Amino acid sequence: MRVYRLSICLLLSTALAGGSANAASEAGPKSREYYEEHGEIVWEVPTADKLVALTFDDGPDRKLTPEILSLLKQYGAKATFFVVGDKAMRHPEILRTELEEGHEIGNHTFHHPSFQGASSIRILKEISSTQDAVMQATQQKPILFRPPGGWYNEAVVDIIKQNHMQLVLWSWHQDTWDWAKPGVGRIVNRVLNNVRSGDIILMHDYVYNSTQTVEALKIILPELRKRHYAVVTVSELLKHRSDRRAADSNRIPDPLKESYEAAHTSK
Numbered sequence: 001m002r003v004y005r006l007s008i009c010l011l012l013s014t015a016l017a018g019g020s021a022n023a024a025s026e027a028g029p030k031s032r033e034y035y036e037e038h039g040e041i042v043w044e045v046p047t048a049d050k051l052v053a054l055t056f057d058d059g060p061d062r063k064l065t066p067e068i069l070s071l072l073k074q075y076g077a078k079a080t081f082f083v084v085g086d087k088a089m090r091h092p093e094i095l096r097t098e099l100e101e102g103h104e105i106g107n108h109t110f111h112h113p114s115f116q117g118a119s120s121i122r123i124l125k126e127i128s129s130t131q132d133a134v135m136q137a138t139q140q141k142p143i144l145f146r147p148p149g150g151w152y153n154e155a156v157v158d159i160i161k162q163n164h165m166q167l168v169l170w171s172w173h174q175d176t177w178d179w180a181k182p183g184v185g186r187i188v189n190r191v192l193n194n195v196r197s198g199d200i201i202l203m204h205d206y207v208y209n210s211t212q213t214v215e216a217l218k219i220i221l222p223e224l225r226k227r228h229y230a231v232v233t234v235s236e237l238l239k240h241r242s243d244r245r246a247a248d249s250n251r252i253p254d255p256l257k258e259s260y261e262a263a264h265t266s267k
Helices: 008-016 032-037 064-074 085-090 092-100 120-138 154-162 184-192 212-226 234-238 255-265
Strands: 051-057 079-083 104-107 166-168 200-204 230-232
Touching: 051 064, 051 234, 064 079, 064 092, 064 212, 079 085, 079 092, 085 092, 085 120, 092 104, 092 120, 104 120, 104 234, 120 154, 154 166, 184 212, 200 212
Parallel strands: 051 079, 051 200, 051 230, 079 104
Antiparallel strands: none
16 A cells, blocks of 8 residues: 655654644644634635535445435536545545546545544544545545544644644534434424535435435435535535635645645656
């Protein structure tokens, strides 16, 4: 298996810091406003355009993911799938279908561990193993990363920055909690009662023994279309940033270009 090359300088710096992901945050946490202002973490995108990004975590799943892909195709919607590396290795054909149908793949670690208290080496391994799994399946590498549970600190942020990726979370008012099986109605209401331009919606394409996400999408997608919202990938949404931070989105590389170059230069 080809090993995805991560920053040697980062490995050295984190080792000097004590090797713990907590070490980098001892100076105190930074605010959401700081991370947004510097383009280091994305929760949502300020835009005047009627666009929302639909994201799915924890897949691919051999049953739910194809059903979701079918619905997305039916309603002309695009999504970003934050995949778990070990599942990506088991179902590489699903990743290829996602890309073929115009969707985007992000990194959601290899084993879906909590990063709280994790060493920097562990974090790097989780990220790099997933990069390698996606590259093997698709000849493309993800440029977006979402940590399990949305947990991050300065070490996580620094690792992502130094490896030329973008950390993406979700709009706080668009966490559907579909993983907890709250009922189709609650998932639908969470999205539709709160939707606004630039939202990043959090859903899951793996929820054990549940079809609630799929059933909710059957209501959400046509209603978003009726309200004239376009459902796009995160990278597409970032291109429509309308405030003074628009320049920051320019540093988000084009996924196809970056992946092509990586596939032909990383050995």
